[in-house]
Amino acid sequence: MPENTDLLVLAGAILTPTALAGAPAEAGFVAIRDGVIVGVGTPDAADSWIPRAQRVVDLGDATLTAGVVDAHIHPVAGIGMTRGVDLSEAETLEDAQQALAAESADAGEWVFGWGLNPIVFGVAAPSMRLFDRLPQDRLAFVQLFDAHSAVASGAALARAGVTGAETFDDASSIAVDAEGTPTGYLLEHRAMGRVTRIVPALTFEERRDALVAILRGMAETGVTIGQMLDSSDPDAFDLFDAIEAEGELPIRLRVSPMAVPGSTEADWAQLADLQGRHGRRWEVRGIKLMIDGTIDNGTAWLREPDTLGESTESLWLSPPEYAAAVEYFHARGIPTTTHAIGDRGIEFVAATLNGLERTGVPHRMEHIETLPDDVLDLIVEAGVSVSMQPTHCTHFTRADHTDNWSRRLGDERADRAWRTRDLHDMGVVVALGSDWPVAPYDARATLAAAMLRRPAGRVDVTPVLPDQALDAPVALDAHTRGWWRSVGEAGGTIEEGMPAYLTAFSANPLTADPDAFATADVLLTVVGGDVEVDRTAVTARG
Incomplete structure (x- = not known):
């Protein structure tokens, strides 16, 4: 006998463990109560569940998978790490310099950037050359893409009191030239922290x-x-x-x-x-x-x-x-x-x-x-x-x-x-x-x-x-x-008794061309039994 449920999701293809193992993905339903999957079945069987569901989401032909993790x-750390201009698409040092110069026009006292690939420096190490298009007294800080290094301007280093003689209780370091002068390149978190601690907080x-x-x-x-x-x-x-x-x-x-x-x-x-x-x-x-x-x-x-x-x-x-x-x-x-x-x-x-x-x-x-x-x-x-x-x-x-x-x-x-x-x-x-x-x-x-x-x-x-x-x-x-x-827990599959985390895509990730799937619509996410993203109505109107 079908149970009362909080949520019933209907889909054109449900990727159960058997579908992941090679069986054809079939249409059907997933029923959820109290954050747990309590029923998985065929479209015909769904008819008896629908009257007992507080909410029904019909995905049409879309594919329902276990929730992506x-x-x-x-x-949280990314809030600060992504301040300023996104430099991840910069392919040359000139690209990055121009982007920072453009950012500086509307920035406050500090100019920030993030996501920079060190390949823009060629075979040389990252350095304050990055800021050649900025005034020498400009405070600037750019996080490299690996999140383990950054480049700071000379003015920023001076304000932070960085001399290049600093030592740390891990392998963090501040790069210096042959004369012992900081180059602006900061390696690992404690070295970067010498500058980020003086950055104005949000x-x-x-x-x-x-x-x-x-x-x-x-x-x-x-x-x-x-x-x-x-x-x-x-x-x-x-x-x-x-x-x-x-x-x-x-x-x-x-x-x-x-x-x-x-x-x-x-x-x-x-x-x-x-x-x-x-x-x-x-x-x-x-x-x-x-x-x-x-x-x-x-x-x-x-x-x-x-x-x-x-x-x-x-x-x-x-x-x-x-x-x-x-x-x-x-x-x-x-x-x-x-x-x-x-x-x-x-x-x-x-x-x-x-x-x-x-x-x-x-x-x-x-x-x-x-x-x-x-x-x-x-x-x-x-x-x-x-x-x-x-x-x-x-x-x-x-x-x-x-x-x-x-x-x-x-x-x-x-x-x-x-x-x-x-x-x-x-x-x-x-x-x-x-x-x-x-x-x-x-x-x-x-x-x-x-x-x-x-x-x-x-x-x-x-x-x-x-x-x-x-x-x-x-x-x-x-x-x-x-x-x-x-993490040693049961979950991540569409089966009765499993935690109710689900994701729905407009394309089937098992059969779609991967390039095409990367632009497929995300129609639904269910987090612990609760609908968090629901774009079914938007898609229908579109």
Whole structure:
């Protein structure tokens, strides 16, 4: 007998586990009560459910999938990281200089930019050459795309009191020339913090509105859940509470605060105490760590130096302290996920996780950018999951190795880039995400990049290591169920008893051309049983 339900969704194709396994996707319905899927069936069976549903959404011919999850985002930190002009499309230094000059015409005291690819500097390191079109006394700060480095103007460095002689309790650094004068290039978070601490702050209301817009944008591309891998902004929880005082967060957030390099057991205890703090659509669960920085700015941890002699050490000045942190959280049943980009960093993290007692606490690794076979085997042995960002590969590297990332690694290591297919085929749980604001958060483009190994819509671009492409069912599973598996929870499938997170597209991601799917309409998102995005009426009128 059909039950009373809060929501009934009708769709032309429902991607149940059998459809992902290769069976034809069939039309039908999904019934939801109290945030849980309580019925999945055929169109004929839907007739008896409709009278008992408080709300019915008819998607027509559209395709309903399990809710898309972005496994790696920084929505609160991204408020500050995306101030000013978007430089992600700048292809030359002149492009960036002109964009900053145009931005300065309407900017206040400070000129901001973000998303800049260091490739615009050619073989040279990023420097204050970026600001050659600005007056020398202009305060300016530009975040590079990797979110691990920035360039500040001479005036900004002077106001912040930066001399170039600063030292840090991790591997952060301030680049200097042969005379010891800062070049403007700031590597890693503590070095950037020497300047960002003097940047005029946005008001709380501005930050609240910006966060709503960011999360709303994510929802409109199909995202229903995001894992926020930091809580460095002290007002993060206050922002969540303020939004929920007036409405709902547009997506569910799982917040994993960071145990930063150089932190102590006292710091870890404070992070442990945060576990379980929550609102209606957000909760603190898990811990984020970082073993290294990025290849692009020479702060990754490689087995052998990069071609510039850099990327030779961990961000933790004493790597065993990282292992001690992981063991601390593991012993308390707290999941961790670790940023690991260079081959030596990945190896150290995998070995650390492999040495933990198997107690069922789930652990994960982020990024996995250059991966030797023996380290892949170690990840498999450790039994941990991975979180991968397909657009990092497709947006920031090139098949001919002329990009900054590949040049620094050299051909052999660059040919081990983002081995997503190999990880999956070896039985490793793979979750997909964007790492926004490092790369765009559009879930459709992320899925397309995972299948194409090039940016969606750019048929002129040669794919990067196309043998690492994921088939459509694997990519969709990684962007839905993969996250749930990676955090040790049941969900991410359209089955009775599963949490009700759903996404509907105008095209079927299993059968549509990936380039075309990247521009498909997102018609519906359901977050914990509640309709958050509903564009069915808009589409019908259009």
